[in-house]
Amino acid sequence: VAQSVAARPDQKKELSLGMEKESVRGQLFREKFEVDFSPRGIDLEGFPYATWRKISRAVLKEEDRDLFLKGDPQGDLILREAIREYLHAARGVNCDVSQIIIGAGNEYLLMLLSQLLGKDAVIAMEDPTYRQAYRVLSGVGHKVLPVGIDKNGFCVKELEGQDVQAAYVMPSHQFPTGIVMPVKRRQELLSWAGELPGRYLIEDDYDSEFRYKGKPIPALQGYDSHGKVIYIGTFSKSIAPAIRVSYLVLPEKLLRLYEERGTAFSSTVSRVDQRIVAGFLKEGYYERHLNKMRAVYKSR
Numbered sequence: 001v002a003q004s005v006a007a008r009p010d011q012k013k014e015l016s017l018g019m020e021k022e023s024v025r026g027q028l029f030r031e032k033f034e035v036d037f038s039p040r041g042i043d044l045e046g047f048p049y050a051t052w053r054k055i056s057r058a059v060l061k062e063e064d065r066d067l068f069l070k071g072d073p074q075g076d077l078i079l080r081e082a083i084r085e086y087l088h089a090a091r092g093v094n095c096d097v098s099q100i101i102i103g104a105g106n107e108y109l110l111m112l113l114s115q116l117l118g119k120d121a122v123i124a125m126e127d128p129t130y131r132q133a134y135r136v137l138s139g140v141g142h143k144v145l146p147v148g149i150d151k152n153g154f155c156v157k158e159l160e161g162q163d164v165q166a167a168y169v170m171p172s173h174q175f176p177t178g179i180v181m182p183v184k185r186r187q188e189l190l191s192w193a194g195e196l197p198g199r200y201l202i203e204d205d206y207d208s209e210f211r212y213k214g215k216p217i218p219a220l221q222g223y224d225s226h227g228k229v230i231y232i233g234t235f236s237k238s239i240a241p242a243i244r245v246s247y248l249v250l251p252e253k254l255l256r257l258y259e260e261r262g263t264a265f266s267s268t269v270s271r272v273d274q275r276i277v278a279g280f281l282k283e284g285y286y287e288r289h290l291n292k293m294r295a296v297y298k299s300r
Contacts, residue, residue, distance in 0.1 A: 046296055047240055048289050055279040059272060071271045073263050075102025075247075079274045082281035083233075083247050091208060092222030093231060095249045101258070104244040104268035106204070106234055110136045112265065113202070113230065113248065116257045117142075121165040123202075126154050130175045133168060133204065149174065153181035156188040166200045166230075167193070171220045172208040186220050193228040200251070202230045209238045209290055212298045227251035235277065238290060245269055245277050 059067075074080065080100040087093035103109040110133060117123075119141040125134055127146035138144050147158045147167070154169050169189065171181035193199045203220045211217070221229040231249035239245075250258055267274075280286050 042237065042240060043293065043296055044240075046289075046293055048285065051280070051285050051289075052276070055276050055283075055285075056272075059275045059279065067271050067275065069271075070266055071274075073265060073267050074098075074100065075267050075269065076271055076274045076278065078282075079245075079278040080247075082278045086281055086286070087219075087231075087233070087249070090216070091205065091233075092218030093249060094222060095231075099250050099252070099255055101248040101250065101262075102267060102269050102274060103246050103248065105236070106206070106232055106246045107132065107136050108268050109232055109246055109248045111140055112262055114140045114142065115261055116250075116254050117166060117200070122163055124159060124162070124164045124167040126169060126174060128176055129168070130170070130204065130206075137168070149177065149179065151179070152185045153179045154185065154189065156185065156192050159192055165198055166202055168202040168204065169220070170204045170206065172205055172217050173211075175206070180217055181220075183223075186223055189220070190224060190226075190228060194226050199228065200230055200254070201228055203232065205231060205233045207237050208233075210294060210297055212294070221249065224251075227253055230254065238293070239277070239280070239286070243273060243277065245273065 077097060079102060080097040083100055083102075084095060084097050087095065101109065101112070103112065114121075114137070122143045122145055123137055124145045124147045125137070126149050128149075129146075134144060145162060145164055148155045153171060153174055154167065159167070167189065169181070171186055171189075173180065189201055193201050201220065201224075205219055208217075208219070219231060221231040228251065230251065232246065233249075234246040235243060236246070280289075
């Protein structure tokens with residue numbers, strides 16, 4: 001379970017101790033267990049190895065020598081198109097391919113986002129929250145304000161009178177509590193962000209594919225009509241952590257800042273891997289894989 005961001009009397013000591021705990025945990029999980037309760041793993045037996053090999057061979061057989069050049073810093077257009085189609089159909093996200101940036105993991109994308117928000121931006125985070133996101137944002141110099149949660153998630157009222165430029169939230173599946181934020185609370189968040197031009201919501205939609213009861217909850221970004229939501233998603237849970245493919249959807253205003261400041265950073269994901277993931281999405285394998293894994297995880 002993630003440790004509360006509020007409890008950090010000695011930040012350096014706490015983070016160092018946290019790394020030692022991670023090392024011990026890593027040693028423990030080299031053994032075989034009948035049941036693994038870790039929230040970070042996936043069922044490796046369910047990974048579509050044959051399909052992945054098939055797409056990989058097809059990609060490497062293509063007579064496309066440009067595939068081995070550096071490519072677009074935002075990521076290959078074919079993958080961004082596939083992600084846009086998926087997000088619109090499955091998550092209700094409204095965006096153009098030009099707003100999508102591909103990166104090797106959410107950590108890289110958060111560091112890139114920090115360049116756009118500015119190091120002086122104060123960021124509010126749910127307490128408790130996803131510890132790795134806290135480590136990244138505080139590690140690059142942001143002041144982090146812990147905000148409590150209730151049965152509906154992030155307590156927006158705690159932001160009153162606070163000098164905060166962005167709020168990092170997980171409305172579809174809060175980690176580690178599992179709370180799903182209702183529409184009314186989402187509207188309160190959007191209203192708060194809309195009060196000042198420089199405010200944003202960072203929506204981490206990390207585990208939205210796996211919902212086992214009730215109707216799917218659309219992403220917060222889909223409710224946003226004023227360009228206030230920065231959307232982050234990943235394939236680490238739905239495909240595999242090792243492929244290191246995550247994506248960032250920027251509002252138009254931040255996209256212009258990215259074009260000024262961010263395009264100097266090359267894409268951190270191999271173009272071969274990008275092409276494989278694009279094929280996995282566009283050819284319908286991803287949807288079939290999700291249906292299979294939902295059934296596996298639900299039974300467990």
